[in-house]
Amino acid sequence: MLHTPTSALTILPLEDALCLDQTLHCGQAFRWREISPGVHRGVAGDRAVSVWVQQGYLYVSGDDAPDAEAFWRNYFDLNTDYTAIKTTLSAHPPLKAAVDYAPGIRLLRQGAFEALISFIISQNNHIGRIGAIIERLCERWGEDLGGGAYSFPTPERLAALSLPDLAPLQAGYRDKYLLDAAVRVASGALDLTEVAALPLAEARAALMEIKGVGIKVADCALLYGFYRAEVCPMDVWMKRGMAALLPEGWPESVRPIAGIAQQYLFHYARTCPEALSGG
DNA sequence: AGCCAGGGTCTGC
DNA sequence: GCAGACCATGGC
Numbered sequence: 001m002l003h004t005p006t007s008a009l010t011i012l013p014l015e016d017a018l019c020l021d022q023t024l025h026c027g028q029a030f031r032w033r034e035i036s037p038g039v040h041r042g043v044a045g046d047r048a049v050s051v052w053v054q055q056g057y058l059y060v061s062g063d064d065a066p067d068a069e070a071f072w073r074n075y076f077d078l079n080t081d082y083t084a085i086k087t088t089l090s091a092h093p094p095l096k097a098a099v100d101y102a103p104g105i106r107l108l109r110q111g112a113f114e115a116l117i118s119f120i121i122s123q124n125n126h127i128g129r130i131g132a133i134i135e136r137l138c139e140r141w142g143e144d145l146g147g148g149a150y151s152f153p154t155p156e157r158l159a160a161l162s163l164p165d166l167a168p169l170q171a172g173y174r175d176k177y178l179l180d181a182a183v184r185v186a187s188g189a190l191d192l193t194e195v196a197a198l199p200l201a202e203a204r205a206a207l208m209e210i211k212g213v214g215i216k217v218a219d220c221a222l223l224y225g226f227y228r229a230e231v232c233p234m235d236v237w238m239k240r241g242m243a244a245l246l247p248e249g250w251p252e253s254v255r256p257i258a259g260i261a262q263q264y265l266f267h268y269a270r271t272c273p274e275a276l277s278g279g
Numbered sequence: 280a281g282c283c284a285g286g287g288t289c290t291g292c
Numbered sequence: 293g294c295a296g297a298c299c300a301t302g303g304c
Contacts, residue, residue, distance in 0.1 A: 027285055123286040129302060130285080172300030177287085214287045235285035266285075283304085290297085 008064035011057050012073055016082035019104020020053055023076070026267040028224055029108050030118055030131040031138070031152075041149075043138070044075050045111060048149030077106045088253055089261055094245035095254070098261075098268035098275070105267060107229065107260050112192045113185060114152040115225025116207070119217045120178045121171055133171050140168070158182035177212025184210055196226050203228070223259040232258040241269030244276045 020040050024032035032042035039052045049062040049072075060072045073079060086103065090096040117137075122130050134152075141157050142150035159182040166175040184190040190210065195203045203226070207218040219233040232238070232250070242249070245265070250258050268275045 119285075122284090124284060124299080125286090125301080126284045126303070132302095170301065172302095173287095173298095174300080212287060216286060220285070233285070236283090237285070270285085281304105284302100286299100288298090290295105292293105292295085 008062065008068065010060040010063060010068045010072060012060070012069065012076075012078060014053070014056050014058055014078070016086075016106075017104045018053055018058060018076065018078075018106055019102070020051060022102045022104045022267065023106050023108065026102070026105055026263065027127050027270070028263060029110060030127070030134045043145065043149050043151060045071070046143060046145060046151045047071065048145040048147060074109050077109055080106075082106060085257060085260055088257065089264065091253065092246075092251050095261060095265065098241075098245075098264040101268045101272055101275070102264060105263055107227070107263055108224065109227050110224050111152065112196065112221065112225035113155055116181055116185075116192075116210075116213075116217075116221040117152075117158075117178050119220035119224070120181055120210075120212055121174055122220070123174060123177075123212065123217060125172075125174075133169055136169050155182045155185035159186035174212065177210070180211040181213070192225075200228060200231070223262075229257050229259045230255060232262040235266070237270045238262060238266055240276055241265045244269070 020038070021034065024040050024042065029042075031044075032040045035041045035050065039050055041048070041050045047063045047065065047068075049060050051061070052059050058072070058076060058078070060068065063072070065071070086099050089099050118130070118134055121133050138150040138152055141153035141161070145151055158179065161179065163175060163179065166179060169175060171178070185192060190206060195206050198206060200222070203222060204215070204218045207213055207221055208215065216233050216235060219231045222228040222231045223233060242265070250261065254261050
């Protein structure tokens with residue numbers, strides 16, 4: 001199917017805070033770039049768009065599909081009550097500090113395969129470089145969406161490649177891991193639709209059958225690709241943040257949304273110097 | 280130049 | 293079950 005850039009504009013009312021800079025550049029997604037102040041361009045699925053927030057509305061430019069409104073409402077999680085979430089989190093002072101630091105963060109609902117591959121690439125890597133590798137991946141094997149934008153490659157397209165093909169990615173030792181993931185998904189050995197319906201422990205175990213996927217990458221896929229909001233990926237920054245701010249672990253009331261709490265705490269620990277120094 | 284990064288695997292205890 | 297070496301790459 002052929003897509004051409006369009007000027008179609010979707011306007012979505014915001015009932016809670018949404019800060020695009022905080023949400024799109026806090027390490028949960030890697031395909032968004034700020035092209036002018038406050039305007040971000042990126043791709044989700046086969047939709048390449050520019051987005052910005054103005055006076056309580058989210059503007060999405062470039063998607064003329066009939067379901068554009070529903071798609072972007074879902075992507076930016078606009079059907080979830082973040083005021084209620086932040087009230088729950090703010091009952092605990094360390095979490096209140098994290099929420100107040102960046103209250104416009106929301107959990108994006110990304111595609112399962114894209115999230116899986118992206119976080120395989122993320123292992124022992126820097127956020128900036130993860131984005132660069134993913135960009136090369138999409139430019140080479142994604143669908144051309146026009147305007148210099150490319151979709152995320154399909155499992156089938158990646159599964160047809162060999163390791164030497166992947167060398168230009170400069171992904172290091174992770175290339176064989178992402179190839180294994182693509183082969184398993186494309187062959188049907190790993191059915192992501194089935195994973196979505198599995199109990200948490202089984203879903204995690206299914207993902208961890210992929211070479212190079214341990215508990216952290218599996219949890220990132222579950223949180224960002226399957227919207228398991230109770231899953232909390234523990235990377236080096238979260239370990240530091242939890243040790244400094246919540247040494248007793250998550251409060252009971254937070255556990256069902258620990259993944260969302262994690263997003264605030266991760267960003268706080270990683271970017272605010274005072275967060276880890278006895279705040 | 281060395282250290283680190285949204286880790287995982289393998290080995291050895 | 294846990295510690296340590298090792299893995300590719302590039303920014304700082």
